[in-house]
Amino acid sequence: MSDGLMPSPVRLYSRTLWDVQALDAAIDCLPDREELPKVSNEGNEWDEVLS
Secondary structure, eight states: OOSSSSSEEETTTTEEEOOOOHHHHHHHHHHHHHSSSOOOOTOOOOOOOOO
């Protein structure tokens, strides 16, 4: 979401809602897996939280 590839959710009272059509459209615009950059798991900030 922060990089603008995926739409943000909408807050309605205490609920977080996602527009399914907006998500589908965003996913359709993503490049194929072969075109995606490789991501390294080294130094992942969540490693300590999940351990």
